[in-house]
Amino acid sequence: MGPTPPHPLAAWLGRLPADRLHDVLTARPDALRPTEPGRLAELAERLADRRSVARAASRLTLRALQAAEAVAALAGMPAPDDPPGDGVPEERVLALLGDERGVAAALAELARYALVWPDEAGSLLIVEPLRQTWAAPLGLGRGLVGLMGERTAEELAVLVRTLGLPQSPTKQRRLAAVLEHHGDAARVAALAATAPPETRDLLTRAGRTVSDEPVPASRPGLRWALDRGLLVRPRRGTGAVTMPAEVALALRGPGWRAPFAAAPPEPPLRPAAPAAVAAQAAAAAQLFAGQAAAVFAACAAGPPARLRGGGVGSREVLRIARAAQCGEPEVRLALETGRAAGLLARDGERFAVTAAWDAWAEQDPGHRLAVLLRAWWSLPDTPTSDRDAEGRVRPALGEGLPRNDRLAARRALLGAAARLPRGRGARHDEALAALVSWHRPMARRLDQDAPPFAGLLREAALLGVLACGALTPLGAALRSGSEAALVSAARALLPAPTERARFGGDLTAVVTGTPAAALERLLDEVAERESRGVASVWRFTPGSVRRALDGGRSAESVEAALGAVTDRPLPQPLTYLIRDAARRHGRLQVVTAPCVIHAEDAAMLSEVLFHRGLAALGLRRLAPTVLVGRTPVAEALAALRAHGYAPVAEAADGTVRVERPARPRAAALPAQRAEPSVPADRPEPDTHRLALRLAADSSASLRVLAEKATELSLDEVRQLAAAVDAGRRITVDYVTSPDPDAGRRVSYTVSRFELDSPDLFAWCEETGAEEDFFIRRIVAVRQPGPLSRR
Structure with missing residues (x-):
C-alpha cells in the first residue's frame, strides 16, 4: 500500500503563498484554537470540521452562498468533457450564474474562508460539510453518475435500446452512452418534446424541485419517462421518483440561470445631514441611558424574581417598566446589556445588581452609555424580540444557548449602514434589512422577526447607533473596536451631567439634562421622582422628607444640601414643608427589643435590673414595671432561671406561651449555583508567524527564519528567505548588541549565505569578509542598492 494521499484542502493550502495563507487564518480564527495547528494537514482537518464550516458559512455574503450552492449542484453531475477529478470547472459555474465579475468575487470570498478552492487543474472543490448544507442544491436531485451507476447491466441495455443508442457489450460503455446522451441538453429537450402530454406535465413538475412524495406506478405518463431515464425510481425507497440533475437543467432551458445577487441591493435613500444624525442619536442615547439607570435602580430596590424555567417573566418586566417609567x-434591552456588562447577575432565584453597578452609577453619562453599547455589541440575542417562533412570550434575561447569527447580523447591519454615502440614509428600515440579508443571509434564514431584523433595527435606534437611516458617530466608534473612541463619541453626544436643580413653589425640583450622580442621590433621598427624559422632575412630599429624616438627616442639613445645588433661595413652601416634617419627626419613639420583662412587683424588677449575674442581658428600664433587654427571649428565660427566678414566656396576645421541647430539623441547604467557567488566558495567535511556519513545510530556511527573526515583518521574512535560498544579495539592518537600546543599528549588504540557526553566516560587502549574524538581531530587510566597484 502506498502513502495516504493528502487531503485536497491541505494540498491547496500547501500551494498558497504565506500572505494568502495568512488571509485564511485571519478569516477562520476558530481553527487556531485551542492550540495552533502544527502542520497543514492538521489545519485542513480543522477547517473541514462541520462546526467550523458552519461558523464560516454564517459570515458569507449572499453572493458567495449562492455561488457555493451552484458548485455543490454541479459537483454531483460531472460533464463528459470535464478534466479528471472531482472538481467543477469554473466555466460551468459562470455559465450557471451568468455574471463574470460577481462570480470571481464570490469565489475569492469562498477561497478566503477555505470553503471552495481550485485544484491543480483549476477546477473547483467544495468542502464536504458545506456541500451537505443543501439536500437539493438549486432544487436539483442527484446526478446521472450516481443514479445510473446503480442500474444493472441489463437495465442499462434496455435503456440504451429505448433511447436508440448503439449497443455496447459492457456496463461501463452502456453507462457512458447514457451519460453522453443525457448530458446533451438539446437532445434531452428534443426527447422530452416528443413525450405524451401527461408525461410532459409530470416532467415539468419534477424539474422544478425535488420531492419525497411517492408516485404510484399507475401514474399516467410515468412509465414513458422511466423507460427513457428522464425519471429514475431508486432501487430502495418509498416509491419517490427523481429527475437526474442534468435532465432538470436541460428542461429548464438554455437561458435559465441560477439565482445570483452579484452585488448588494441599492436601497432607496433620503437626506441625512451629519448634524441631524448626531442630534437624533444624542436624543435617543440620552433617553436610553436615563431609562437604563432607572431600570437598574428598580432592580436594586426590588430584584426581579427568576422563573423556574429561567429568565424574568413578563409580570416582573412590567413592574420594572412602571417603576422606571x-x-x-x-x-x-437594559436588563440584557446590564447583565452582559456585569451590572446585573443571578443571585439564587433572583437577579440583583452587583458592586459594579455602584461604580457605574458614579461615572459620567458618556462613560455609562459606552459600557452599555459595548455590552450590546456582544449580545448573543435580540432582547427586544419578545416572541419565539411559536408566538409565545419569551422571558427577559433568558438562559438559552447563545446564537452567533445575532452577532453576525448586528455587525452586518452597522457595516451596511457604514457603506451608505455620506449625508444620505436609508429611506426605511426594510432597505437596511435587505442589506443585512445580503451581507449575512444565514442570519436572515434564522431570524424570526417580521419584518426581518425588526428587533435589531429597533435596538440600534434606541441606543442611538442608527439615526435617520444612517450610521451615527456612536455606531462608527462601536465598529472601530476602540474603547477610547467609543467613550469619546458618547461624551461628545451626551451633555455634561447637570449639577444644579431648579426648585419651584409647587414643591417640585426640575433638572434639565442628565443629573449628576450626587444630585440624583440627593433628590431621590428627599423627594419622589415623577418623570425622566430631557428634564427630570421630583416632587417633595411629607413622606419623602420624613424618609430623609429617618435616614439621619436633620431639617438644617436637608435645607443646606438643597441650597447648595441651586442658585436661588429655596421656595418658602419647601422650607415650611421641611420644618413642619422635622417638628413632627420623633415625637413617637419605637424601640427594638428582643425581649420585654414586665411584672407587677417593681422591687423585683429593680433586683433583676441590678443583678450582676444578669448584666449580659443588657436590661434597661422603660417604666417602673417594664424592662427591655438586648438578648433574645430564649436566652433571657434561660439566664433568669439559672439565677433562681421562675419566669414564663408570654405570647403576643398576653397569654402564657406553652413551651414544648423542639424537634430538631435539618437545615435546608442553599441552592447550588453553577459557577461560570472562565477560560484560561491565552495570548492571541500571531497569524503572520503561523502562516510563515505552515507555508514553510517545503522551505527549511523560511521555517527557521519565521521562528527566529521575530523583529521582521511577514514580507521581510519572505524576502530574506528567498535571498538565502537563491544566494542573492540583500540588505539587512542589524543591531550590534543584545540590548536594542544599547546597541547600534548598522546596515549590511550580504550574500552567499549559510544558515545554521540561530546564526546566519554570510559574505558582507562592507567588511569584505564572512560575518556571523544572530538572526534575532536582524531588524529590517530591503532590496540592496547597485553593486559598488572597488
Missing part, C-alpha cells in the same frame, strides 16, 4: 422593550 419606560416601555417593556427598553426594560428588556
